Amino acid sequence: MTDIATGNISAADGRRLSQSEDKRDILHFLTCGSVDDGKSTLIGRLLYDSKTIFEDQMSALEAVSRKHGTTGEDIDLALLLDGLQAEQEQGITIDVAYRFFATDKRKFVVADTPGHEQYTRNMATGASNCDLAVILIDARKGVLTQTRRHSFINSLLGVRHVVLAINKMDLVDYSQATFDGILSDYQALAESFDFDSIMAIPISARFGDNVVVQSNNMAWYQGPSLMSYLETIDVAKADRALPFRFPVQWVNRPNLNFRGFSGTVASGHARVGDELVVAKSGKTSRIKSIVTMDGDLEELEAGQAVTLTLEDEIDISRGDMLSASKQRPCVTDQISAHLIWMDNARLLVGRPYLVKMGTQQVQATVTALKHKLDVNDFSSRTAGKALEMNEIGLCNLSFAEPLAMDAYEENRNTGSFILIDRFSNQTVAAGLVRFGLRRADNIHWQSVDVDKFARSKALGQRPRLLWFTGLSGSGKSTIANLVEKLLHQEGKHTYLLDGDNVRHGLNRDLGFTDIDRVENIRRVGEVSKLMVDAGLIVLSAFISPYRAERQLAREMLEEGEFVEIFVDTPLEICEARDVKGLYAKARSGAIKNFTGIDAPYEAPLDPDIHLKTDEISAEEAAAKIVAYLMETAG
Amino acid sequence: MSFTHLKALEYESIHIIREVASEFQNPVMLYSIGKDSAVMLHLARKAFYPSRLPFPLMHIDTSWKFREMIEFRDKMAKDYELDLIVHTNESGLAHNVNPFTHGSSLYTQIMKTDALKEALTAHKFDAAFGGARRDEEKSRAKERIFSFRTANHGWDPKNQRPELWNLFNTRIKPGESIRVFPLSNWTEQDIWQYIMLEKIPIVPLYFAKERPVVERDGTLIMVDDDRLPLKDNEVPQMKLVRFRTLGCYPLTGAIESPATTLEAIFEEMLVARTSERQGRMIDHDDSASMEKKKREGYF
Numbered sequence A: 001m002t003d004i005a006t007g008n009i010s011a012a013d014g015r016r017l018s019q020s021e022d023k024r025d026i027l028h029f030l031t032c033g034s035v036d037d038g039k040s041t042l043i044g045r046l047l048y049d050s051k052t053i054f055e056d057q058m059s060a061l062e063a064v065s066r067k068h069g070t071t072g073e074d075i076d077l078a079l080l081l082d083g084l085q086a087e088q089e090q091g092i093t094i095d096v097a098y099r100f101f102a103t104d105k106r107k108f109v110v111a112d113t114p115g116h117e118q119y120t121r122n123m124a125t126g127a128s129n130c131d132l133a134v135i136l137i138d139a140r141k142g143v144l145t146q147t148r149r150h151s152f153i154n155s156l157l158g159v160r161h162v163v164l165a166i167n168k169m170d171l172v173d174y175s176q177a178t179f180d181g182i183l184s185d186y187q188a189l190a191e192s193f194d195f196d197s198i199m200a201i202p203i204s205a206r207f208g209d210n211v212v213v214q215s216n217n218m219a220w221y222q223g224p225s226l227m228s229y230l231e232t233i234d235v236a237k238a239d240r241a242l243p244f245r246f247p248v249q250w251v252n253r254p255n256l257n258f259r260g261f262s263g264t265v266a267s268g269h270a271r272v273g274d275e276l277v278v279a280k281s282g283k284t285s286r287i288k289s290i291v292t293m294d295g296d297l298e299e300l301e302a303g304q305a306v307t308l309t310l311e312d313e314i315d316i317s318r319g320d321m322l323s324a325s326k327q328r329p330c331v332t333d334q335i336s337a338h339l340i341w342m343d344n345a346r347l348l349v350g351r352p353y354l355v356k357m358g359t360q361q362v363q364a365t366v367t368a369l370k371h372k373l374d375v376n377d378f379s380s381r382t383a384g385k386a387l388e389m390n391e392i393g394l395c396n397l398s399f400a401e402p403l404a405m406d407a408y409e410e411n412r413n414t415g416s417f418i419l420i421d422r423f424s425n426q427t428v429a430a431g432l433v434r435f436g437l438r439r440a441d442n443i444h445w446q447s448v449d450v451d452k453f454a455r456s457k458a459l460g461q462r463p464r465l466l467w468f469t470g471l472s473g474s475g476k477s478t479i480a481n482l483v484e485k486l487l488h489q490e491g492k493h494t495y496l497l498d499g500d501n502v503r504h505g506l507n508r509d510l511g512f513t514d515i516d517r518v519e520n521i522r523r524v525g526e527v528s529k530l531m532v533d534a535g536l537i538v539l540s541a542f543i544s545p546y547r548a549e550r551q552l553a554r555e556m557l558e559e560g561e562f563v564e565i566f567v568d569t570p571l572e573i574c575e576a577r578d579v580k581g582l583y584a585k586a587r588s589g590a591i592k593n594f595t596g597i598d599a600p601y602e603a604p605l606d607p608d609i610h611l612k613t614d615e616i617s618a619e620e621a622a623a624k625i626v627a628y629l630m631e632t633a634g
Numbered sequence B: 001m002s003f004t005h006l007k008a009l010e011y012e013s014i015h016i017i018r019e020v021a022s023e024f025q026n027p028v029m030l031y032s033i034g035k036d037s038a039v040m041l042h043l044a045r046k047a048f049y050p051s052r053l054p055f056p057l058m059h060i061d062t063s064w065k066f067r068e069m070i071e072f073r074d075k076m077a078k079d080y081e082l083d084l085i086v087h088t089n090e091s092g093l094a095h096n097v098n099p100f101t102h103g104s105s106l107y108t109q110i111m112k113t114d115a116l117k118e119a120l121t122a123h124k125f126d127a128a129f130g131g132a133r134r135d136e137e138k139s140r141a142k143e144r145i146f147s148f149r150t151a152n153h154g155w156d157p158k159n160q161r162p163e164l165w166n167l168f169n170t171r172i173k174p175g176e177s178i179r180v181f182p183l184s185n186w187t188e189q190d191i192w193q194y195i196m197l198e199k200i201p202i203v204p205l206y207f208a209k210e211r212p213v214v215e216r217d218g219t220l221i222m223v224d225d226d227r228l229p230l231k232d233n234e235v236p237q238m239k240l241v242r243f244r245t246l247g248c249y250p251l252t253g254a255i256e257s258p259a260t261t262l263e264a265i266f267e268e269m270l271v272a273r274t275s276e277r278q279g280r281m282i283d284h285d286d287s288a289s290m291e292k293k294k295r296e297g298y299f
Helices: A011-018 A039-049 A055-068 A085-090 A119-127 A145-156 A176-190 A226-232 A452-459 A476-489 A499-503 A514-533 A547-556 A571-577 A582-588 A618-631 B005-023 B035-048 B067-079 B090-094 B103-123 B138-142 B188-198 B262-271 B289-296
Strands: A026-032 A097-102 A107-112 A132-138 A161-167 A197-202 A245-255 A258-264 A269-271 A275-278 A284-291 A299-301 A305-310 A321-324 A330-341 A352-357 A360-373 A392-405 A416-420 A427-436 A464-469 A494-498 A537-541 A562-568 A609-612 B027-030 B057-060 B084-087 B127-129 B146-149 B177-180 B209-216 B219-222 B237-242 B253-256
Touching (some): A026 A039, A039 A226, A119 A330, A132 A145, A145 A176, A161 A226, A197 A226, A258 B005, A305 B005, A352 A427, A352 A547, A392 A427, A452 A514, A464 A547, A476 A494, A476 A562, A494 A499, A499 A514, A514 A537, B027 B035, B090 B103, B219 B237
Parallel strands (some): A026 A132, A464 A562, A494 A537, B027 B057, B027 B127, B127 B177
Antiparallel strands (some): A097 A107, A245 A258, A269 A299, A275 A321, A284 A305, A352 A416, A360 A392, A416 A427
16 A cells, blocks of 8 residues: 555655656556446546545535535535536536546556447547556446446457456445455456456445555455555556567658658667668668667667667658568558447448558548447447447458558557548547458559550540539539530540439449448449540539549549539529429428438539539530530640 | 656657647647746657757747746747747737736736637647646546647537547648647646756746735735736735746736745645646636636637
8 A cells, every 4th residue: 555545645755756766657547437337436536535636626626516416415526527517517428538646656547438428439539548447337236238348348449457346335235245246247258358357346436445445344355455456557568579660750851961760669679770671662771870869779669759760761751660670560451440430420331531540641441341340249240331420340441552550459559540531530430450451562453555545545535534413403414415415526435424324234233322322423433434544535424412422533533534513503493493303202202312302412612614504504514514625635 | 668657758749749740731839938838848859859840839928927937938949949939919919908907817818819819820820739738627638639629719629539549630621720739648747757857947937036926815926027006005025935837927826935946846746735727817717717718719
């Protein structure tokens, strides 16, 4: 026990801590459980008993307790933690909050994650930087579904140490039998997981039993209090023993004589003279020096932020990973990974996102959702086409360029990534690499002698994809037909793709849900791309309501080949025309997911050609497009 | 890990600072001259050594800072060859906005928050480092390290991005910005310990000295110049005082203390029973005042 239990860090300790012999390390842990389990009370208790709460915070707490508290006359320790106004009033913690306390043995960072709404997203966020989890169990309720969920998420995120805090022992008469029963239930459950240690401690957060001081009410329990266990547990990660990985963050170039690579060692260790390889290029060199403002180092290890210089001048930039040359990471553009979905907008297979992995950032597409994992019953797998917020899926991903990585199970730092939506810029998913699907260099396209350039030269035209987008009935097909006729008269080789010739054949299996719409446009994009490669001028007339998919089609082609044409006809006019009677059906509810009525249309922000059909005729519109093609034919 | 908590914090902060320099077009470091800013600046110098800082520092000068703070700021800029921007809300200055006739709340809004927003917009900064720590205040505990701000510099606690591992989402649209807090996981103790170990220069006001003060509502206010309106019964007295936190002198309470060394300050802090923000008068309005200020764009 430390003297924290009875008072402050003593003056003598203070002197010691103020000197350089302070060797305390930091333990990052998270607490899992709901407000009902007494989680906030437990953290409040740890802060209170370690004297982390100051007098002014205490008096503020007393005032708030009277207003919102649930413990009658007592100070409600849980209120200490609920930081934001709205949350205080709702009485629930709805985000991850970080708390700090210290004893003379160790410093602690607590990630306080909620047990209610959006638990998966928040708990995964908290767990991603933790080495230990305190899982709370209400002694009256025992092992619940949420206990399984908490254990599963911790295990998936690579948290290897668990403390089972069996709380509210005061409400079960401090019964050993209750404690033993819960522990044995949990041990059975934990067999499915890969934890290195599990420690069960009977506590009462409200009254402080076994939280900091050992309880007099449970003589049958001989183990340490929660605090003394947290102070002493060795969670030293094997990071140092892993292969050396150094993702380059910033090229350090103060003058012509110095060229260094700044970054944080993700794993392993190395010393001056060691041979390193640039993972993606395969170029090798040796460490010349390890530079810091406090002087050069001889060696370095996981966690250190330094600047390296190398013996040879090789091409290295941000996003490269310097690695042990004998133990290289996987370099691939196709992976299998677990995704934890974190956004209100669900995952759509085929839609492009951005991936950020270490210091690498490229475009990524989820090419397949193999199955979803049930966080409550992790052994069960369900099929599905989309991932919703808080769902976990096993997916295949494809990247625009090969990336360097390791499996998450082997290396948390080089096997983790996030996905970012390119339009909302939200972080939409957390990803854990399982393995590379195949070496990227095996799937590079075979270069063929007769290429697009040769074909377009033979045809005497610049291949293009004219992409007509607009509401149903806006006049896309009408204008596209006119353009095709004009081009044909000029002797150009064209092909018109529209709903009629695609929906009845290639995409016969697709409906009109947002998932199917994405897939529909992806296929149209791919087919168009092949036709452009064949040298043709392709006209694609589809509603294509989403910006992301149009952007995807644009990015399949070379710069300038994709021409986005916005056929801009107000909804009222389209609906008044209603050539096919579809609007009437949509209004009556006979057709669902009709763009403009009960499905969104995202107008182009910066189309190459903008046609306002209430101002010009279809013929004028067609002429305008042909003129544009002539001008840019160069 | 075989290194101490302070080294771990140092490495984490350096990683964050480098990430910003790499991914943003036009970052700036907000420099408030206080101890946290001193540590943040020290870490930034370490992050880019032997290069110079690849971004400027900016101080929002309310015109009511302690004179010693301004002297210290200018000395730092000279010694470390910093690119320093000093910004003052000129229209506020022209209208002689001050904490006495306008009240601390409106004064802070105009001379600090508005001035900051004005400067960020004028320079088109897309990322701004701040020295705030999560242990300072309850609403800070949930703050992200990369805190997203709208084009109006507003903070929406419900619309912040999840932060996993050390992967920070730096994507923004034109006009939007990110406030970055590299000291998020430091505590007040860590700051002082690190200042001691690294011998980081700090403003002398942190150390005890005989200074002229008056007592107002239980707070000791230093009479730093002749602009402080004295009430009839107020006579400045010399007292041995120091400051735990620095800001605008009419709004910053001194504490009586004999601590003239870092060791003595550290020991005092270990037995202290009030948190450091108590000396800041703007936090007292009500328990959620910080959250309100942040929504409006305060750091």
